[in-house]
Amino acid sequence: MHQWFKGHLSESNLRTKLLLLFSVLILLPLSLQGMVTYRHFSATVNHKTEQFTIDIVQQINTNLDRMLKDLERLSLMPLYDQMVLSILAKYNGPMGSGTWVLSDDYLKMKLYTSGQAYNRPEIRGIHLISNSGILFSNVDAMSADAVWDSRRDSWFSDLFQSDGEWTIIPPHEPSYYSSPSSESYISVARVIREPKTLVRLGYMIIDVKVEAFGHILSNLNFEREASLLIVDDRQRFIFERVEEGGVSAYGELLKDGQLQEMRNRQKKKLGSRDYLFVQHHSSYTGLSVISLTPIAVIQKESREMMTFTLWFAAVCVGMVTGLAVLLSYRITRPLIELKKAMARAEQGNFNKRVTMLSNDEFGQLGRGFNKMMEEINRLFHEVFVLGMREKEAELSALQSQINPHFIYNTLESINMMAIQRKHAEVSDMVTALGKLLRYTIDKVDRRIQLWEEIHFVDSYVRIQQVRYGGKLQVLYEIEDEVKDCLIPKLILQPLVENAVYHGIDDREEGGTIWISALRFEDELLITVRDNGKGMSETEIEELNEAIGKHTDNQSLQLSGHDELGLSNIFQRIVLMYDKGGSLTVDGSPGRGFAVTITIPL
The missing domain is CATH 3.30.450.20 (PAS domain)
Incomplete structure (x- = not known):
């Protein structure tokens, strides 16, 4: 401990040492005087409080005797x-x-x-x-x-x-x-x-x-935070007044015969608090009045005395600190200024100089510091600043190169021009195209949530709706409980595109595409259906049979409906879910074509 204090004292600055010296000279005698005064005052107050509690308990029992004697008569x-x-x-x-x-x-x-x-x-x-x-x-x-x-x-x-x-x-x-x-x-x-x-x-x-017993207490100056218990000569409960926010002490005192063994003025711990136990027995009624006063309440005045002493000590410390600061200011000021200048130099500011230069040793240190800063500042500009400029040139060259986001920024510029010139359809198409590009550039083979794929399809549909005008209508029938289900990325858009180009494109009146998703037991069923020209029953059977045999792309070219990648989608489903996933087609001539994907959950 001595070595630790000695080491810390040697590392402290001059102002701290002066403050410590003045504090010790004032606080040491003050602390000794305060401890002696507090001990004497605390002992006196505690004794008087205990005696007052005993007198109150005796008076309560006297009042009880008076009331019960009247009832006996x-x-x-x-x-x-x-x-x-x-x-x-x-x-x-x-x-x-x-x-x-x-x-x-x-x-x-x-x-x-x-x-x-x-x-x-x-x-x-x-x-x-x-x-x-x-x-x-x-x-x-x-x-x-x-x-x-x-x-x-x-x-x-x-x-x-x-x-x-x-x-x-x-x-x-x-x-x-x-x-x-x-x-x-x-x-x-x-x-x-x-x-x-x-x-x-x-x-x-x-x-x-029972309130009659409480009225007896109301006429006496009994401590509000103390508990009062009345029992008969057989230790049976008669009355209890519990301290504010407290709990009943009868059961705790009666446990294991503690009530009979406890002596007057004995200290007892109940719960987390210490109490003074005071008991007075009436030979006339056989009742015992028991008072449980928290020790903290008895010592309240002692704590107030300690609080006053601590506040007085704090004021003295403040006065000593102010006096020490005042006396040490002129002595330590040059050193503090030099320390601040050195701290700024550590942060890279080499332009500040020490201005308070006297003729003593502190002045010599200041002038030497100023010369050192001038030399460091010159070297900094010759070496460091030139190197920084070279780095900035290299960074500008790198930033001038085209990065993957250049396309996105260009589309955004086109979108802003379309908005400024009030070309709403162009703006919608550019925005949808930007979303398509961002979605497709991401990693293709990962699984995504169904609602993300739906948003991507919606961007594609918006572009096609601008192209076809009012001829194309897309309806979504998605159950809420399946929106967060994971599916392979980019499996719906090819189906929608297939429905647009091979089911509705040749029809003058246009058509409608339905996209539905629902849960059936432990499977997710996704269907893309159109009301286009459809396929014959023979073509449908041959296409489903070919898909079930896992054949290659060329053997699946039984209809124009597969030109946009039915086989590709089916192969991805088989690779990811094995036999748990499937792809089937259905339809009839003149009533449309439907593709259903089954994904295990």
């Missing part, structure tokens, strides 16, 4: 009301056996439960249930069942097994509510016994909205 009230006890005793029996209730009893119990729930927005419903399942509630009769079988709800077993003590039932979905709802409630419940005989008369259930 509410659950004791039926024990001191003889009317409630007598009505519950009247409907005694096995659970689920109750069927009806007197309207007078219903109204009395409705009035009693409604009075108990008055001005208590946190309560969803107060329910008095007899042993037989008759349910008296302050809830509207359309929203709660009049008879309820507690055996349908698994959570009721905790209340049934309690011995008259009040109990807290974790979030559940009671089945006695008639309207379908997925809303859960936390209930405070108690077994109601006759005070003298201790005979079980029924049950009292107070359903508390």
Whole structure:
């Protein structure tokens, strides 16, 4: 490391060394002071934040005790009301056996439960249930069942097994509510016994909205990015407020018994974040309030202090840099000018000279550099420039020679003249001819896509249509799915030309040529058909038989229709596709002639 730093320092320029020296003199003491201050400030802030979190958790548990103690006292009230006890005793029996209730009893119990729930927005419903399942509630009769079988709800077993003590039932979905709802409630419940005989008369259930627990937090300055979890003495979930954008921590803490093993003020990693674990247990309710505060939130003020220190250090670095640049400018300026002049010389600019010439060593270097540039510039013009002129002359001679594109350029010039003189037909013919030449000069034996061959045929047809006027009409029937199929190049144009010259040329009324392509199973069928003079059935049979025997060109000259290369096309198809490809002809006198090519796909 030392050798690396020493080597890089020796290679640095003078201005860089001055900047480095000033930076070290300022930043070293500043960095030490900042580190000591940050450590002390961070430790103090973290301790205060942890203590504040503990105080908040204790206050939350105190508020919970106050709310639940009020609900516990509410659950004791039926024990001191003889009317409630007598009505519950009247409907005694096995659970689920109750069927009806007197309207007078219903109204009395409705009035009693409604009075108990008055001005208590946190309560969803107060329910008095007899042993037989008759349910008296302050809830509207359309929203709660009049008879309820507690055996349908698994959570009721905790209340049934309690011995008259009040109990807290974790979030559940009671089945006695008639309207379908997925809303859960936390209930405070108690077994109601006759005070003298201790005979079980029924049950009292107070359903508390889950939001009531959230309202407790809203009155406290609890960190928004922290998570809060409430569990009972059996580690069952009661309530959780998840941090913004976070996920539930209950399952992670409960896994493998971690919740029981964790100590207060312990740091815990959940997911990708570290948290401070703070827990407070209430001996009265048996509930534990757990706070999970991200360590990043606790250290937020520490990071702000570090940010301030870094910004202050950046300002100092900027001031040091400006001072170093100002002081080193006059010392290093001549060297920088000389360096720039040398860089321009490396790029081939030998005309620049160093203008800042003093009487010191830098001035002597500048004058020597200027003399060297003058000599190099003279040699450059004598040797290099003359050689460049010779190369340019050779290049001009080569460019004057005719290349393969000379014909294309000439056709383009003719096309422009035709356009300027408004000879549209001449322009169309020249353009089509240019496309034909470009297409045919390319490598002949390669395969191309069908649509390229169709475009080439269309250029040829345009020339023939100008020649024949309105006597020639060509129709295309090409399926979209076969346009990209590969076919041998230059197999359609000879067929179209054959149809023009030997099928339609002699007819005064002209004619029509149909070009079709379709897919049949795994084969591509291409047909060129005209409505010209056609051939006799005998001639057609002899021509197809001759083609099937792979004979030479002379044996295929059975008709004028083959003069433009039917045999040539057939031989190319056989060479490329072997027995998978074929060429057949068909027609009749006066109804035209058709050639069909089959190509395997």
